[in-house]
């Protein structure tokens with residue numbers, strides 16, 4: 001009888017009644033999230049030698065679940081892990097330092113990829129390949145993966161003469177490069193040069209047949225870390241002149257909402273596939289910089305009449321919003 005009453009009560013709740021507040025998880029810089037087969041999967045920088053994922057059926061549930069280890073490696077200083085589903089398996093791209101390198105020297109970062117045993121995002125994952133460009137063995141970080149006209153490309157950031165550029169590199173599959181990396185974007189505007197001259201964290205965004213890359217600009221150590229936008233407007237993804245950079249930032253600090261240094265984002269769809277959502281990290285005060293104090297936040301975004309993503313301003317923490325459409 002109790003059970004029947006409970007079901008009747010539930011039937012009165014509108015199906016979209018779920019709510020959430022930011023942050024969605026504490027201590028989770030460089031967040032990346034996917035919604036897959038009924039669950040959200042959130043993965044982030046740990047600075048360690050293992051990778052954890054939070055799995056929950058609701059956005060609001062992520063903060064109360066364990067961050068479960070899915071992969072360990074011989075090395076240290078894990079940054080910016082992402083999982084991408086390619087040909088039925090998940091690939092975990094990450095940057096980290098080899099065990100014989102000095103943790104105080106950030107220049108030790110290189111990109112790598114691990115492979116899941118099945119189509120379960122929780123893995124387990126096993127090491128698959130180093131993704132270092134043999135023509136340039138300097139620092140590489142923030143690996144991501146993009147599909148353009150049926151071809152696959154690795155993206156990331158690399159350090160050259162004290163500044164960070166974005167790169168793009170052709171791949172046969174997530175673990176087999178077919179050529180050298182090419183420059184995708186270099187900082188040009190003043191808003192990309194605050195604190196340090198940096199383009200990093202490139203993330204693919206597809207909409208209505210158009211291909212965008214959203215990236216992070218300036219130094220994460222200041223409050224002016226932010227997001228910028230590139231669009232593929234030509235025929236050759238490996239030629240940076242075939243990409244257009246938008247002249248103004250897409251997303252940046254909000255004094256009003258006490259959100260500082262919002263950036264290094266990812267994208268995910270609502271459970272019913274109708275909404276586009278942004279996941280990103282930010283600080284509550286403008287002095288926390290690139291530390292593990294950065295928490296991850298989610299917010300819905302829209303598109304302009306011209307087909308450009310509109311992220312708005314970073315929402316304040318502790319405010320209740322409606323959860324992604326289609327959550328149970």
Ligand SMILES: *[C@@H]1O[C@H](CO)[C@@H](O)[C@H](O)[C@H]1NC(C)=O
Pocket residue numbers: 026027028046048049050051052053067068069070
């Ligand atoms: C999440 O789990 C991984 C793997 O165990 C660990 O390395 C990382 O430090 C954890 N992150 C947090 C914020 O607890």
